[in-house]
Amino acid sequence: MEQRSLGKSGLSVGAMGLGLMSMSGVYGKPDDDESIRTIHKALDLGVTLLDSSDMYGWGQNEQLLGRALKGQRDRAFVVTKFGQVQNPAGGPNLVDGRPEYVKQACDASLTRLGIDLIDLYFQHRIDPKVPIEDTVGAMSRLVEAGKVRAIGLCEAAPATVRRAHEVRPLAALQSEYSLLYRKEAEEILPTLRELGIAYMAYSPIGRSLLSGTVHSASDLPEGDRRLAHPRFQGENLTKNVGIVTKLEAMAKQKGCTPPQLVLAWLLAQGPDIVPIPGTKRVSRVEENVGALNVKLSADEVQRISEIAPVGAGAGPRYPEAQLKGVYI
Numbered sequence: 001m002e003q004r005s006l007g008k009s010g011l012s013v014g015a016m017g018l019g020l021m022s023m024s025g026v027y028g029k030p031d032d033d034e035s036i037r038t039i040h041k042a043l044d045l046g047v048t049l050l051d052s053s054d055m056y057g058w059g060q061n062e063q064l065l066g067r068a069l070k071g072q073r074d075r076a077f078v079v080t081k082f083g084q085v086q087n088p089a090g091g092p093n094l095v096d097g098r099p100e101y102v103k104q105a106c107d108a109s110l111t112r113l114g115i116d117l118i119d120l121y122f123q124h125r126i127d128p129k130v131p132i133e134d135t136v137g138a139m140s141r142l143v144e145a146g147k148v149r150a151i152g153l154c155e156a157a158p159a160t161v162r163r164a165h166e167v168r169p170l171a172a173l174q175s176e177y178s179l180l181y182r183k184e185a186e187e188i189l190p191t192l193r194e195l196g197i198a199y200m201a202y203s204p205i206g207r208s209l210l211s212g213t214v215h216s217a218s219d220l221p222e223g224d225r226r227l228a229h230p231r232f233q234g235e236n237l238t239k240n241v242g243i244v245t246k247l248e249a250m251a252k253q254k255g256c257t258p259p260q261l262v263l264a265w266l267l268a269q270g271p272d273i274v275p276i277p278g279t280k281r282v283s284r285v286e287e288n289v290g291a292l293n294v295k296l297s298a299d300e301v302q303r304i305s306e307i308a309p310v311g312a313g314a315g316p317r318y319p320e321a322q323l324k325g326v327y328i
Contacts, residue, residue: 001046002292004274006120008196009150009171013077015267016289017049018042019202019278023064024057027208027280028221032064034280039068041282043075045289051174051202051276053081053124054109055093066114073115079200080109081124081154081174092321097127099138106142121148122174125325126156132164140168152200155326158191170197175327177201177273178210179247179262179304180231180240180313184327193272204266204275205259206231206240206313212248212258215241230315239314246307256294259284263291265304 002015022028023035039050052061062080069076082105084093096105110116121142123135142148150171153164164170173192177185177199185199192199205211207226213219217232226232231240244258251261259277266275277288296304316323 001048001289004198004271006150006171006198006274007272008169011077011119011150011171013049013274014047015274016047016263016292017051017079017200017274017276018047018285019051019276020061020065021051021053021056022278023280024061026056026225028224030057031280032067034282035064036068038280038282038285039065040072042285042289043072045285047285047289048075048077049079049200049274049276050076051079051200051278052113053084053122054105054112055081055084055124058086059108059112062109062112066112069113069115077119078113078115079120079122080113080118081122082106082109083124083127092325093125095125095127095129095325097123097130097132097135099130099134102135102138103142106147110147117146118148120150120152120171122152122154122172123156124154126153126160126328128328132156132160133167136164136167143168152197155328157327158188160328161188161191161195161197165195165197170195172198172200172274174200174202174276176203176317177266177275178204178206179265179308180206180210180243181317183310186310189270193270197272199270199273201266201273201275202278204263204277206262209240210244210247210258210262212244212251228319230319231313231317233315236315243308243312247304250304250307254294254300256290257287259287260291260294261304263288264294264296265301267291268296268301 003012152172
């Protein structure tokens with residue numbers, strides 16, 4: 001598989017990663033055995049980047065990845081995250097970026113993963129109560145202690161990225177980036193490219209909205225967290241499905257699937273972008289990796305962009321309460 005560099009870190013990963021969040025009951029019931037088969041199939045296909053977090057299943061996801069990594073560690077580039085913590089009141093997650101918590105969280109993740117080194121460690125959400133310099137300083141000490149190879153931030157705005165990068169160079173920023181939701185991604189890319197930081201794109205298929213498999217809310221399982229997202233509700237969903245219908249027609253002409261088309265479009269946005277589509281099924285990881293064989297001309301990239309221009313996605317990226325914690 002084509003390799004893509006993670007900024008100036010000296011590290012590289014397969015051009016297509018694998019997001020593991022859906023393996024922990026977020027989108028329907030989990031199936032650990034199928035999830036492990038999916039991880040192993042991804043590795044067999046040349047995927048190296050496996051993206052987890054301590055808040056996916058509140059530790060279950062890292063434990064699952066640890067099981068999958070037995071005998072496979074040298075084939076995988078392990079990514080995990082810290083910072084989101086459970087809200088005792090039952091509301092939206094809280095955030096903890098205190099230096100003492102950074103070390104505590106890292107040690108706990110290493111134990112759950114069953115490894116002694118995390119390849120890339122992200123702050124999952126920025127803690128506005130703690131100076132970013134203090135949090136990144138603690139992350140830097142993890143690198144010096146040999147527990148982490150490189151560090152990054154999730155959902156950080158340009159000014160925050162600059163401040164953090166001065167403390168220790170960041171290898172990557174992870175934020176949402178897809179054809180439908182790309183306004184913030186395109187705003188921050190010039191900053192990342194100036195500083196030499198890669199972009200790890202989560203939800204590159206729009207939380208499945210761009211897959212062509214969701215035409216009404218009834219297409220999602222009961223209890224699926226996506227049902228709380230504005231993009232899947234009412235008129236927003238109707239407008240978004242209208243866009244996807246045009247993409248489905250173009251994918252058919254191109255001889256590929258809609259997910260492959262939008263992933264190929266994202267890969268074409270620059271060699272510093274690494275999509276990490278999430279799935280818990282072997283068939284889906286095979287389909288997603290197949291996007292690397294879809295070659296788009298400059299004219300085709302432009303046509304796809306025009307089908308869904310910046311801001312075309314109907315509905316904000318998150319429910320209102322969660323929006324306060326992104327791009328800060």
